[in-house]
Structure formats: C-alpha cells, structure tokens
Amino acid sequence: MKLSSKMKLSSKKFSGFVLAALLSLSLIPACLAQAADDEQQARLAEIKQRIESLQQELNQVKGERDQLLKDLEANEKDISELLQRIDKIKSDMQSRGEKLQELKQEEKQLEESRRSMQRRVEQEVAAAYRLGRQEQIKLLLNQQDPQHIARQLRYHDYFLKQRSRVIDDYVSTLDQLSTVSAGIQREQDTLAHERNQLEEKRSALVSAQKSRQRTLDKLARQLASKSGELDQLQGDRSRLQRLVDEVGRAIASLINPSDQTPFSKQRGRMQWPAQGRRANAFGQPRANGITWTGVTIRAGEGEAVQAIHRGRVVFSDYLRGQGMLIILDHGDGYMSLYGHNQSLTRAIGEWVERGDTIARIGNTGGMSQPGLYFEIRRDGKPQDPTAWCRG
Incomplete structure (x- = not known):
C-alpha cells in the first residue's frame, strides 16, 4: 500500500512536470514571434534613420539652383500639409x-x-x-x-x-x-x-x-537652356537611384510573410495605380540620351493612388525631383514607386494591400500639372510597367 501511494505521488509529480514542460514549449513560438517582430521594428527604425541621413546628403545646398529646389520642397511640403489639414x-x-x-x-x-x-x-x-x-x-x-x-x-x-x-x-x-x-x-x-x-x-x-x-x-529661368534642363534631369535620376539602392540594401534583411503571393506571379494581371492618360512610354527619350524609366499618368488632383500589390512601405517622404514619394517593397527584390503626389497616407513600416489608397494625386516636385509618376523596379533596375499592369 505504501509503495502504491508513493507510485501515485510520483506519477502526479511526473504528470505535473510534463504539463509544465508542454506549457513552456507552447509559449516558445509566441516568444520567438515577439522577438522576431521586435527585431523587424528595430530594423525598420534603422532603415528610416539611414534614409534620413541620405536625404540630408542629397539635399545639401551647393548653389542657387539647389537653394531654389530646397525652397520648392519647403513650399510643396507646406501645401501638402495644408491640404491634408483642410481635408481633415x-x-x-x-x-x-x-x-x-x-x-x-x-x-x-x-x-x-x-x-x-x-x-x-x-x-x-x-x-x-x-x-x-x-x-x-x-x-x-x-x-x-x-x-x-x-x-x-x-x-x-x-x-x-x-x-x-x-x-x-x-x-x-x-x-x-x-x-x-x-x-x-x-x-x-x-x-x-x-x-x-x-x-x-x-x-x-x-x-x-x-x-x-x-x-x-x-527655376524656369535657371533651366532655360538645354544644359540646365539636362543637369536637373541627371540630378533627379541620380538622387532617385541612390535612394532606391540604399533602400534595397537596407531592406535586404527584412522578412516578408511566407503566405504572400509572389509579385512575379502577378505579371500582366495588376491594375494601374491611378486612372488616367499615360503621358509617356517606358524607355521613351527625354533629353540628350536620358529616357523615361517609368510612366506618368495624368489624373485629377486629389484622386486616389492605389497600391498595385501587397507590400510594405519603405519610403514615404519628399524627394527632390520626385516630390511627395512613396515606395513599396513587395519582396524578392521588387519595388513600386509612386511620385509627385499631393499627399501621402501611409508611413514607413506599414503594410498595405492591393487596391489600398496610399497617396493622393498632385503636382509636387515641380510638375506643371497634376499626375502620378509610377515605376516598377527589380533589384534596383527599372521594369516596363505595361508588362505588369493591364489595360
């Protein structure tokens, strides 16, 4: 009888130990998920800091034209904030x-x-x-x-x-x-x-x-000559390329959801980010050997700009030459860029779904009329949007 009682007691202790162990094991995935999420947030904060440092470098005032562009940025940011406040x-x-x-x-x-x-x-x-x-x-x-x-x-x-x-x-x-x-x-x-x-x-x-x-x-007087226009176009392209390269390096370590439909599988199936007339074609000449690396869509000011595919916002700010710019990372090296917006509705780190409104059509970045500048890139290299978006 005594032996049986001891065996029962040992059995209870063992059962309690097993239960505690199982509970501990069940908590491990949650702890790991939390740790991974914290790490992702830390990386996003680091990305934001690196981009801000790059922007300061790109926006350094070196001459009268740079000062005018800086003034334009301040003007357009003020207008964007005022329009958002008016809408609110x-x-x-x-x-x-x-x-x-x-x-x-x-x-x-x-x-x-x-x-x-x-x-x-x-x-x-x-x-x-x-x-x-x-x-x-x-x-x-x-x-x-x-x-x-x-x-x-x-x-x-x-x-x-x-x-x-x-x-x-x-x-x-x-x-x-x-x-x-x-x-x-x-x-x-x-x-x-x-x-x-x-x-x-x-x-x-x-x-x-x-x-x-x-x-x-x-600025128009400054750019009256072809050389002046060419200098600005080259500067705008260089700034955008440096930003895309820096963002690409920064997000390389970020983890994307495993259940996300690959961007490459949506080739030719995605909707355009805005409805309107396409003012230029991909690869079309602009000036002295510079060609278009994206498509400008003419649309009404304030109209919605929609994400073409699920992705994470990796840039949402003003960039000289592009105005109010938002960039989405879609994983596997694919990114989509949306420039010259009136205002941006999403911040760095946010996830957006296909069709979500991410910005409003505008004319920031020195554009004379409202429209959206749209690019798709893979590993930093421009892709023809018409191969990816239908219609």
Missing part, C-alpha cells in the same frame, strides 16, 4: 453636421413629447384641484361599505401613482430637452470655429501656392 477639417465638419441634424431631430421629437406631456400634467393638476387635498379623509368619513371604501382607496392610490409618473416623465423629458439643446449649441459653436479654421487654412494655402509659383518661375 472638412471631414470633421461633415461628421459634426450629421450629428447636428440628429440632435435637431431628437430635439424636435422631445419637444413634441413635452407638449403632449404638458397637456397631461395640466389635466392631472386640474383633476387634483377638483378633488381637493383631503381625498382619502373624505372617503373614510363617507358612510359606505368598508369593502367599497377599500376599493376606492386602492383606486385613489393608483391615480396618485399614475399622476406622479406623468409628472416624473414630464420632468425627465424637460431634462433631456435641455441636454440636447446644450449639445446642439456646442456643435454649432464647434462648427463655427472649424469654418473659421478652414478659411484660415485656405488663405494660407493660397499664399503657399503663390510662393511655390514664384519659386517655379525662378
């Missing part, structure tokens, strides 16, 4: 306008209830006045059958309670009406404040746009 204010105003209409409808219903309840309260008060203040004593002094008196007292008590409920409901409705009316006043005050803010931002936007145009006019 408009969205808030729309939400508040809808809430205000709901409150006014609620106020109307409560006012109707108040008038109806007021009539009932007036009737109850009149009935109470007619009966007088000693109803129960009158009933008791009335020489009638005790059972009849008891019934009358119960009715009387019911009517008193009913009258009390009517008055309580009326008071509650008045309180609700007061709360809703105060809410309407707050929403109206906030809307008035937002309208003022909107006008201020619009005025600031007009001023920033005029400043941008003055800078563009000065």
